[in-house]
Amino acid sequence: MNGTQTGLLAGLILGLAATQGFTAFLVTLAVGVIGLVLGRVLDGELDLGDLFGRGRDK
Template structure:
């Protein structure tokens, strides 16, 4: 299991644990799952955040 998968699953489980039931809970789980996915992709090295810093590396 890659860090991407682990991050996505962690975000989904935490979202379910934090808010159980209703449409608001669905949106919260969706947001936390996406956040977990992004963190996992960053840890796998598949997400480059250097463009967000505004600095040139050259």
Template sequence: MNSTQLGLLTGLVLGLAVAFGGFGAFAAVAVLGAIGFLVGRVLDGKLDLSQLSGRDRG
């Protein structure tokens, strides 16, 4: 799945959340989607969080 398809899918899901659940559902879907995106980036090795923990400081 490329970035265009992922963006389209995200937009459709957020649109459905607004249509059927209102702003609260939209906000919840947006926040959970962002968290899922970050977790996916970490698991793929494309986002390094070691700088935030301070463990790599020698």
């Protein structure tokens, strides 16, 4: 299991454990997406500098 899969699984499990009530699905989905992004960053498949933009060279 690579970092992306581990991050997604951990996010989903933590989301399920932390939620109770009506918004459980939405909170679990949000935490799962956060876990997925963190896993991709750890695997080197996603560069946060590309997402937020780097300083432009003048």
